[in-house]
Amino acid sequence: MQVPAPFEYERATSVDQAIGLLERLGSSARLVAGGHSLLPMMKLRLANFEYLIDINPLHAELGYIRSGSDEVRIGALTRHRELLESDELAAAFPIFRDAERVIADPVVRNRGTLGGSLCQADPSEDLSAVCTTLDASCVIRGPGGAERVVTMKEFHVGPYETAVGDGEMLTEIRLPLRSGGGSAYEKVERRAGDWAVVSAGAAVWLAADGTIADARVGLAAVGPNTTGIPEISAALRGHEPAEELYQEAGAIAARSCDPATDTRGSADYKRHLADELTRRTLRKAVQRARS
Amino acid sequence: MTAVQEPKTVTFDDNDQKPVGFGRMLRKEDPRLLRGRGRFVDDIQLNGMLHLAILRSPFAHARIVSIDTSAAEAYPGVRAVVTGAALAELGLAWMPTLSNDVQAVLATDKVRFQGQEVAFVVADDRYAARDALELIDVEYDVLDPVIDVRKALAPEAPLIRDDLEGKADNHCFDWETGDADETEAVFARADVIVKEDIVYPRVHPAPMETCGAVADFDAVEGKLKLWSTTQAPHAHRTLYAIVAGLPEHKIQVIAPDIGGGFGNKVPIYPGYVCAIVGSIVTGKPVKWMEDRSENLISTGFARDYIMRGEIAATRDGKILAIRTNVLADHGAFNGTAAPVKYPAGFFGVFTGSYDIEAAYCKMTAVYTNKAPGGVAYACSFRITEAVYLVERIVDCLAAELDMDPAELRLKNFIQPDQFPYETKTGWVYDSGNYEPTMRLAMDMAGYADLRKEQEEKRARGELMGIGISFFTEAVGAGPRKNMDILGLGMADGCELRVHPTGKAVVRLSVKTQGQGHETTFAQIIAEEIGIPPADIEVVHGDTDQTPFGLGTYGSRSTPVSGAAAALVARKVRDKAQLIASAMLEVTVADLEWTKGSFHVKGDPGKAVTIQEIAMRAHGAGDLPDGVEGGLEAQICYNPSNLTYPHGAYICVVDVDPGTAQVKVRRFIAVDDCGTRINPMIIEGQVHGGLTDGVGMALMEMISFDEDGNCLGASLMDYLIPTALEVPDWETGYTVTPSPHHPIGAKGVGESATVGSPPAIVNAVVDALKPYGVRHADMPLTPSRVWDAMNGRATPPI
Numbered sequence A: 001m002q003v004p005a006p007f008e009y010e011r012a013t014s015v016d017q018a019i020g021l022l023e024r025l026g027s028s029a030r031l032v033a034g035g036h037s038l039l040p041m042m043k044l045r046l047a048n049f050e051y052l053i054d055i056n057p058l059h060a061e062l063g064y065i066r067s068g069s070d071e072v073r074i075g076a077l078t079r080h081r082e083l084l085e086s087d088e089l090a091a092a093f094p095i096f097r098d099a100e101r102v103i104a105d106p107v108v109r110n111r112g113t114l115g116g117s118l119c120q121a122d123p124s125e126d127l128s129a130v131c132t133t134l135d136a137s138c139v140i141r142g143p144g145g146a147e148r149v150v151t152m153k154e155f156h157v158g159p160y161e162t163a164v165g166d167g168e169m170l171t172e173i174r175l176p177l178r179s180g181g182g183s184a185y186e187k188v189e190r191r192a193g194d195w196a197v198v199s200a201g202a203a204v205w206l207a208a209d210g211t212i213a214d215a216r217v218g219l220a221a222v223g224p225n226t227t228g229i230p231e232i233s234a235a236l237r238g239h240e241p242a243e244e245l246y247q248e249a250g251a252i253a254a255r256s257c258d259p260a261t262d263t264r265g266s267a268d269y270k271r272h273l274a275d276e277l278t279r280r281t282l283r284k285a286v287q288r289a290r291s
Numbered sequence B: 001m002t003a004v005q006e007p008k009t010v011t012f013d014d015n016d017q018k019p020v021g022f023g024r025m026l027r028k029e030d031p032r033l034l035r036g037r038g039r040f041v042d043d044i045q046l047n048g049m050l051h052l053a054i055l056r057s058p059f060a061h062a063r064i065v066s067i068d069t070s071a072a073e074a075y076p077g078v079r080a081v082v083t084g085a086a087l088a089e090l091g092l093a094w095m096p097t098l099s100n101d102v103q104a105v106l107a108t109d110k111v112r113f114q115g116q117e118v119a120f121v122v123a124d125d126r127y128a129a130r131d132a133l134e135l136i137d138v139e140y141d142v143l144d145p146v147i148d149v150r151k152a153l154a155p156e157a158p159l160i161r162d163d164l165e166g167k168a169d170n171h172c173f174d175w176e177t178g179d180a181d182e183t184e185a186v187f188a189r190a191d192v193i194v195k196e197d198i199v200y201p202r203v204h205p206a207p208m209e210t211c212g213a214v215a216d217f218d219a220v221e222g223k224l225k226l227w228s229t230t231q232a233p234h235a236h237r238t239l240y241a242i243v244a245g246l247p248e249h250k251i252q253v254i255a256p257d258i259g260g261g262f263g264n265k266v267p268i269y270p271g272y273v274c275a276i277v278g279s280i281v282t283g284k285p286v287k288w289m290e291d292r293s294e295n296l297i298s299t300g301f302a303r304d305y306i307m308r309g310e311i312a313a314t315r316d317g318k319i320l321a322i323r324t325n326v327l328a329d330h331g332a333f334n335g336t337a338a339p340v341k342y343p344a345g346f347f348g349v350f351t352g353s354y355d356i357e358a359a360y361c362k363m364t365a366v367y368t369n370k371a372p373g374g375v376a377y378a379c380s381f382r383i384t385e386a387v388y389l390v391e392r393i394v395d396c397l398a399a400e401l402d403m404d405p406a407e408l409r410l411k412n413f414i415q416p417d418q419f420p421y422e423t424k425t426g427w428v429y430d431s432g433n434y435e436p437t438m439r440l441a442m443d444m445a446g447y448a449d450l451r452k453e454q455e456e457k458r459a460r461g462e463l464m465g466i467g468i469s470f471f472t473e474a475v476g477a478g479p480r481k482n483m484d485i486l487g488l489g490m491a492d493g494c495e496l497r498v499h500p501t502g503k504a505v506v507r508l509s510v511k512t513q514g515q516g517h518e519t520t521f522a523q524i525i526a527e528e529i530g531i532p533p534a535d536i537e538v539v540h541g542d543t544d545q546t547p548f549g550l551g552t553y554g555s556r557s558t559p560v561s562g563a564a565a566a567l568v569a570r571k572v573r574d575k576a577q578l579i580a581s582a583m584l585e586v587t588v589a590d591l592e593w594t595k596g597s598f599h600v601k602g603d604p605g606k607a608v609t610i611q612e613i614a615m616r617a618h619g620a621g622d623l624p625d626g627v628e629g630g631l632e633a634q635i636c637y638n639p640s641n642l643t644y645p646h647g648a649y650i651c652v653v654d655v656d657p658g659t660a661q662v663k664v665r666r667f668i669a670v671d672d673c674g675t676r677i678n679p680m681i682i683e684g685q686v687h688g689g690l691t692d693g694v695g696m697a698l699m700e701m702i703s704f705d706e707d708g709n710c711l712g713a714s715l716m717d718y719l720i721p722t723a724l725e726v727p728d729w730e731t732g733y734t735v736t737p738s739p740h741h742p743i744g745a746k747g748v749g750e751s752a753t754v755g756s757p758p759a760i761v762n763a764v765v766d767a768l769k770p771y772g773v774r775h776a777d778m779p780l781t782p783s784r785v786w787d788a789m790n791g792r793a794t795p796p797i
């Protein structure tokens, strides 16, 4: 049994109480959501925090998926399993179900949360790639109920680093709804439940004439952060969907990413996957947008 | 002896036939295990028990300059902090390994691998013990490590084992087998020679339960009770007596339920010794349970053979000779578990299942700054490496000759009338009938249709591969004339006692770690004396309760202890016959045995059951002259030879040309382990071993960076397969009984682990044929497969 260093534990009673505690305890405290990233690090003693504030009691308040006319709002404490099982979400953004099917295993999905995934800011985090692909924005709440909304690009400051400051908390993720959309996610892993060697998400929005009104691609595990690639969007916009176009997008993905060689694979292979998976997901996203 | 039976495929219709003897029956141990009533080492709780944690080296190679334990000693709840220097004063800083080397219990001079034991803390609870480790201040003088095994013998390589007197290099041992000149002569006249460098990377058994122990030393009685995760309780007891200087009768080793071993729990680890010392020092029971990372980085690994394989053949596909040169990485201490005269285990069976003219192997083993071991992972003493080598190189030959790999194998098999067959490296295969096994596997697979499908797919650019492996194992070590471990012969005791009411208890020296001994051994006894398995208690794993024997590994339980059980039951039956003759008032010669009772020849109505005989044996009234009361016997069985199970495996894979991911679509396994005691248990063993094979072939590897940091220190880094990576196993069997084993059984615990990796690798290489790939080393991760597709397959180390 791997045992963590001593820490104190408190269950949150409300969002503002949790923020109050964070404010008071500063960087020695951490929120624990699903705990599936934080607790393994603490057991391995890679992370040692003196205080854990458990926000699971807030699930009723922060665990939701709500569709409006122009956006879908998801509470930060919504669990992987809820994201996987939501038909509403799958209808609007099939990329979510694609991704959730290949994230971890049922045990992890039962507890792990969307907010925890984004806040962990692991460059291999699948949901970060999904949110990047969908051009999500993040609602961060601070002391006194003050809220600010940031883009995914702003949210991820660096590996394992986010825009959430001491005394702040991520409360909601907002996904813009646009017409003619389709999306898809693909991941290559060495084994079911493993982190991605590389994964890619794609979203396209088709205009009435069938051309690509907009497109976005998000990659995971190929650089310091999951990144959207504006050059791909630019290359696709206004064009008729076609195999050559996906190829071009794939080539852009391969040269824009910055993978490292590790036990999951060589940098060359990962670059190749960025290309291959970009093409695959674009193909599928277009297919879905059309149907 | 039963005759060879028709080949069969397996059905699962009735898993509980309630046999009195052999047949499918649910495992007796399962209700306990499935209901959470198993009792593992970590379940042992004793009054006043303390907890031990071990400080391990962060470096692969470093001199210990100083150790300051004062802050740790002052930490609340800490009872003792012990360093190598303290152990040295007790003469316990070093201990012998299973290969006549020595290993540090706690490092005194240097650390020689990352994760090596440096000091330990005993505290009131696990948390305090672990917290206090952080307070031990060790100053290290970091040295260059030897990580690349190929450079271990270079003149400039840093010296690892300066503890060994006169040692000036990292050479561990040389070993050879076969005839070099004869082999060279055959190679010289061969039409075709194929060479390939083949690596079997370092893998780890990774049992679900990590290693651990509870030591309870009673200073008044002078008795040590040790619950530990051991596959060989008796061998451990004797070694503790030798290492710790405690008298053997005052040591009781108990292996309670064991959560998987796979060879990982054969050696004595420093942690066990630390727990014993901890209990002696504190006067309290002490528990040590390693965590997952400790298990992966410090306990017995397996494989790590770099093999140059060479095969010589005629143009029409007659294999003439096999030659190999092996560089073996033994880590920092030679901790291999193998019979003393076999430093490379049974690697000598690398000639496989083929009738060839000559063979030769030369091996060099070296020390590196990596964890010691080489024990295990269901390897049958290195047969895994041997089978992988021969089955891979035979496939390379098939590719060179452009011949179907099944056909090439069929053409070269040792023929049934050649058994017992002495190989060119001196192994006497007891029996075998290879072709029916191979044909059954091919029939089950639909081999011809698969090849057709493959052709069609290739035409469409799809990558499908079919891989074959045919293996012969040598298991059941072993005859005491040439096999011992540290001087302990590999014969097994067994005791059987039938109680007055006809229930029985059998005591074994071997110890299950999941193989189902409590069921299989009850069935062996049941088959011989007709008492139902449910009425037979199997006692094992406690040295105070069981006769001496060397334990469970190398698929030896059924070949050795299984024979002992059958023979001890026959001894009891012989005595029962004497008593029955008195009961029925006829001579012994007039009695006939039908399972469970003796009756008078020609008069089946005049009969006594084994239960009635048992009561008579213990009851009032006279027994025949010279017959003592009671109904029990004991035996020590010394096998006359090893047993040689064989099998034919066929694997079908699909490879995604875009991502290079391998999917094992089908796997057909036909095993011949001789007489089948409980077919359901055999299938379970085969399923587990095949899953292991998928792991090793596709994902498992303990790798190191150039500083010697272990890159497989958690199950996130060291991948083992899940149900999602494996297909529905298709199993079948043939039965070629062992002629020298009392019931003809051969052992099957490791067959599938041995036989499956080459089938899978052969399938992947076959799938990549359109890319001109002839060989690619394990683990065949997507990245490494992609490298192979791009013409740059590289060894993993």
Ligand SMILES: Cc1cc2nc3c(=O)[nH]c(=O)nc-3n(C[C@H](O)[C@H](O)[C@H](O)COP(=O)(O)OP(=O)(O)OC[C@H]3O[C@@H](n4cnc5c(N)ncnc54)[C@H](O)[C@@H]3O)c2cc1C
Pocket (backbone or CB within 6 Å): A030, A031, A032, A033, A034, A035, A036, A037, A038, A039, A040, A076, A077, A102, A103, A104, A105, A108, A111, A112, A113, A114, A115, A116, A117, A119, A120, A124, A125, A126, A127, A164, A168, A169, A170, A171, A193, A194, A195, A196
């Ligand atoms: C075996 C295993 C396999 C996995 N495989 C995958 C995989 O394939 N792909 C993948 O993407 N992920 C994978 N994960 C990670 C999993 O998805 C985690 O659940 C997720 O990364 C973190 O979510 P969590 O709710 O568990 O966060 P926690 O571990 O509770 O928290 C993570 C971090 O986020 C902070 N945090 C959490 N919530 C908030 C909030 N609302 N506001 C501010 N900070 C917050 C915490 O303080 C902490 O620093 C795996 C995990 C495990 C254990």
